[in-house]
Amino acid sequence: MKQIRLMVNGESHELSVPPWRTLLEVIREVLGLTGTKEGCSLGECGACTVIMDGKAVNSCLVLAAEADGKQIVTIEGLADGNKLHPIQQAFVEHGGLQCGFCTPGMIMSAKALLDETPTPTEEEIRRGIAGNLCRCTGYTKIIESIKAAVGNTEEK
Amino acid sequence: MAEFSVIGERLPRVDAREKVTGEAKYAADYSLPNMLWCKLLRSPYPHARILSIDTSKAERLPGVKAVVTAKDFGGWTWGWMPATRDEPPLAVDKVHYMAEAVAGVAAIDEDTAEEACQLIRVDYEELPGVFEPEEAMKESTPRVHDYAKNNISVEYHWNFGDVEKAFAESYIVREDRFRTSRATHGYLEPPAILAYYDPTGYITVWASKQSPYFHYRHLAACFKLPLSKIRVIQPFIGGGFGGTKNDSLAGDFCAVLLSKITGKPVKYVESMEEELVTSRRRHSMIVYSKMGAKKDGTLTAIHHQVVADGGGYTAVGPLSLYLAGFATTLPYRLPNFKYDAYRVFTNNPIGAAMRGHGITHTRFAAEIQMGMIAEELGIDPVEVRMRNAIDNPKPGTIYETINKVTLKTCGLKEAIQKVTEDPIWRDRNKTPRKEGDISWGVGLSGTSYLGGARQMGHQACAAIVRVCEDGTVNLITGATDCGQGSDTVLCMIAAEELGIKLEDVNIKRVDTAYTPVDPGSYGSRVTILAGQATQKAAREAKRQLLEAAAKTWQVKSEDVEIREKKVFITSDPERSMPFDKLARIACYSGTGAVILGTGYSGYGLEPLDLTNGIGNGGTSYSFTAQSARVGVDMETGKITVTDFTIASDCGRLLSPIQAEGQIEGASVQGMGQTIYEDFIMDRGKTLNPTLLDYKMPHSTDIPNIKLIDIVTNDPDGPFGAKETSEGSIVSTPPAVVSAIHDATGIWFKELPITPEKVIKALKEKL
Ligand code: FES
Ligand code: FES
Numbered sequence: 001m002k003q004i005r006l007m008v009n010g011e012s013h014e015l016s017v018p019p020w021r022t023l024l025e026v027i028r029e030v031l032g033l034t035g036t037k038e039g040c041s042l043g044e045c046g047a048c049t050v051i052m053d054g055k056a057v058n059s060c061l062v063l064a065a066e067a068d069g070k071q072i073v074t075i076e077g078l079a080d081g082n083k084l085h086p087i088q089q090a091f092v093e094h095g096g097l098q099c100g101f102c103t104p105g106m107i108m109s110a111k112a113l114l115d116e117t118p119t120p121t122e123e124e125i126r127r128g129i130a131g132n133l134c135r136c137t138g139y140t141k142i143i144e145s146i147k148a149a150v151g152n153t154e155e156k
Numbered sequence: 157m158a159e160f161s162v163i164g165e166r167l168p169r170v171d172a173r174e175k176v177t178g179e180a181k182y183a184a185d186y187s188l189p190n191m192l193w194c195k196l197l198r199s200p201y202p203h204a205r206i207l208s209i210d211t212s213k214a215e216r217l218p219g220v221k222a223v224v225t226a227k228d229f230g231g232w233t234w235g236w237m238p239a240t241r242d243e244p245p246l247a248v249d250k251v252h253y254m255a256e257a258v259a260g261v262a263a264i265d266e267d268t269a270e271e272a273c274q275l276i277r278v279d280y281e282e283l284p285g286v287f288e289p290e291e292a293m294k295e296s297t298p299r300v301h302d303y304a305k306n307n308i309s310v311e312y313h314w315n316f317g318d319v320e321k322a323f324a325e326s327y328i329v330r331e332d333r334f335r336t337s338r339a340t341h342g343y344l345e346p347p348a349i350l351a352y353y354d355p356t357g358y359i360t361v362w363a364s365k366q367s368p369y370f371h372y373r374h375l376a377a378c379f380k381l382p383l384s385k386i387r388v389i390q391p392f393i394g395g396g397f398g399g400t401k402n403d404s405l406a407g408d409f410c411a412v413l414l415s416k417i418t419g420k421p422v423k424y425v426e427s428m429e430e431e432l433v434t435s436r437r438r439h440s441m442i443v444y445s446k447m448g449a450k451k452d453g454t455l456t457a458i459h460h461q462v463v464a465d466g467g468g469y470t471a472v473g474p475l476s477l478y479l480a481g482f483a484t485t486l487p488y489r490l491p492n493f494k495y496d497a498y499r500v501f502t503n504n505p506i507g508a509a510m511r512g513h514g515i516t517h518t519r520f521a522a523e524i525q526m527g528m529i530a531e532e533l534g535i536d537p538v539e540v541r542m543r544n545a546i547d548n549p550k551p552g553t554i555y556e557t558i559n560k561v562t563l564k565t566c567g568l569k570e571a572i573q574k575v576t577e578d579p580i581w582r583d584r585n586k587t588p589r590k591e592g593d594i595s596w597g598v599g600l601s602g603t604s605y606l607g608g609a610r611q612m613g614h615q616a617c618a619a620i621v622r623v624c625e626d627g628t629v630n631l632i633t634g635a636t637d638c639g640q641g642s643d644t645v646l647c648m649i650a651a652e653e654l655g656i657k658l659e660d661v662n663i664k665r666v667d668t669a670y671t672p673v674d675p676g677s678y679g680s681r682v683t684i685l686a687g688q689a690t691q692k693a694a695r696e697a698k699r700q701l702l703e704a705a706a707k708t709w710q711v712k713s714e715d716v717e718i719r720e721k722k723v724f725i726t727s728d729p730e731r732s733m734p735f736d737k738l739a740r741i742a743c744y745s746g747t748g749a750v751i752l753g754t755g756y757s758g759y760g761l762e763p764l765d766l767t768n769g770i771g772n773g774g775t776s777y778s779f780t781a782q783s784a785r786v787g788v789d790m791e792t793g794k795i796t797v798t799d800f801t802i803a804s805d806c807g808r809l810l811s812p813i814q815a816e817g818q819i820e821g822a823s824v825q826g827m828g829q830t831i832y833e834d835f836i837m838d839r840g841k842t843l844n845p846t847l848l849d850y851k852m853p854h855s856t857d858i859p860n861i862k863l864i865d866i867v868t869n870d871p872d873g874p875f876g877a878k879e880t881s882e883g884s885i886v887s888t889p890p891a892v893v894s895a896i897h898d899a900t901g902i903w904f905k906e907l908p909i910t911p912e913k914v915i916k917a918l919k920e921k922l
Contacts, residue, residue: 034185035178037394039344040428044847047344075178088176092168095813098821099639100175101345101394107176126855133847135342135395136639138824139855141817 004068009077017064024048024059035075035104046132049105050074056112075104086152096145098136106132110146162652169644180392183348183364184425194411194424195269197259197276199251202503202840203285214275219268222417224260240470245409252468254840255433260410285503289465292500300501309466310474310499314769316558317492322457326448334521337907339829340437342852345394348425349408353416360387366396366638367676372668374404390666396638398509399436432845439464439507441517447525453540457492466499467506473499479514482773485557487568487604488544503840512885523890538576541602545569560771565868567805571781574864578801581783594787599894602781603887606774607879609679616756617686618672619693623751625743627736631663634674635686641814642682646690653694655718680879685757687874692755700751704742776870779805780883784891788899793911795831803864807878818881820861826888828853834908
């Protein structure tokens, strides 16, 4: 067992985890934050994307022990109380989701992208979410949503 | 005044907020105290006799609570029709495909359950397998199921008109062999279930099912319980697209049985690899197409001989082959049609339903072959389609095909016209044809798909509209939104009928304890059938409300109207009250009342004629014309799709954002199956069982998609709606394949068109 400390969505958690536990398992099963999804468990679909120290990561590929002392943001940490984050709002308004299973990971990737590149080109948006599969939307409305979010974030 | 106030508005999905915040719970997100985890042991052989199973070591592993094998299910089998119930929950004396489940374990955690599976000892006697459907039909080939001679699982022989005479009289006749890929749904949510068989004898499950009432019936039959003791509670569904999530899986049956044995809730979550190697995928079909035409390109006859790889069990195969046949007489006039189809057992994973079910295979073949004929005759691709396209029937009249499929609306000609006026097609010769190694091409297709699919048994959708005293409305249906947006559409229908706003309608997800029975979300049936049910239920609730208003104002109900949440007397709109006030008056009338409207769909009452292929497979039919622009790298064979223009006659778009998303998503899925997606199989073994190796389109691969809406306002759908999205997964492959032909001069007849196939074909051409 390993003793680790995770800061998740601003809350600190002291945990003892087996060394092989992934960050994804800890987020979903220990902390009960089921908004982060498990698709492939192999780093191929992006459903499990969270932000770790400012970077989007596939939490299924990160061992919980490696996340010791890191700042983690999951989908549950984006909205401000009842007020959706501008990226979430844009996905709602522009139809950037259907079944919603890719959505939390997609939004986290979009957030990491916009944090780093506040006004991305369409090409940069496409590349920014290239690790996130979506089988429902064909990506068109996801890309539109992220473009709209750029507008929304700028207005603020 | 606008015709509608909610219908046709660009409103967001009703479940969007829960989904963007991560609050939406999917099956794997549920857990219960004291829950156990289930894992399955799967066969390492595609075809083998099970000589013995020894579970004792697994049972002794600390943390293991129970182990089940086929004998614990007492010989029960299931299937789509009474005559095809060939599938047991766990393999009985033989495994029929690789990774078929043979045992299930329940343990205190997933790791222990997994470890226990490795301790189960199964002695197999490997049997010779059969993997190619045409091979499987030979007399000398081993049988997958002893009862199935020549491994034939389903066969149809239909004959309309006189194809032989028509071919003899045709100016041109072509014969070609086409083959479609081994594609799968590719939803991101692997199937999952949380099951609890409680001590009082009730089963409750939270399962990822796009058609939960199938599962409801399967569980009742398997566990020999009355339906009233089965409760399927619908979580959010992470994509369906037919097939696997319409059916019940080994993991579902095992989780329930293990819960019964242990008295504890049991959770089963499939891994993506298990999903990819066992998914009930699209059939791969071989289509021998013979097509005749006159000198002017008018079609005279089609004879299709189809051989479909059915895999180890029958599943929904009878329907797949029916669909691949009955709609060949759409979307072009066809006076003679013959269909000889075989679904064949092999030791491959099971072939079943997937978006664009059945029709995609034969439409691809016929559409490409028509292009080949037009090319030989020197007829323009647009012209040949316009000459053959079915005309839009005049209002009040019906077009009937030779196999008695009936249409009341058909927007194909308008769709072709609009698509070919669009710059992608119009200017195709103005843009460079060749840039460096890239050769550019533009292709065209015209297709049709059914909506409001009929089926064999229970057909109707039902809805309940309950008006609450605060002026909001609860909508209760048995329909499932697995991502396609039907909850939003149904709420919009209810809001439109009642004269209120979308946010005033709350839809409840399926819970078989409370919601009305529904056949399921397949065959593009929800908007049309659950939509009609919702419309009727809302009208009935409105009638009760209007009566209450009329009584209050001492006028006749017919003189009262509700619009934009305002109730008023039509002749004197000043006399009005807010909707919530009327709701209160109605609910409190007398000693108190219940304002409840109910309704059920009335379309599609005649059952399917599988044997003869006569009559309708759906309630109405969408029509799609599509152009595609591709660049083919003549050195590497890599294909890049840059543009789609898609004109869809969906009757009327009820919820434009949702419908557009469906069409875009389906066309990208169709693009995947045209140029990337295929399971690579080696004697029953899947060689690419990961999302890295089974390549689906990523954000960097997709074309710019332009959509054009063709309104035909079909009389057999709520507010004139027909189906959307299955049309564009069918129209995409022929559009892309035609574009590749335009770029390379080669007609590809086997999907997917991978770079290797392109290079090979280019070499052969030289
Ligand atoms: S679950 Fe982590 S990338 Fe798929
Ligand atoms: S919305 Fe279903 S996978 Fe993206």
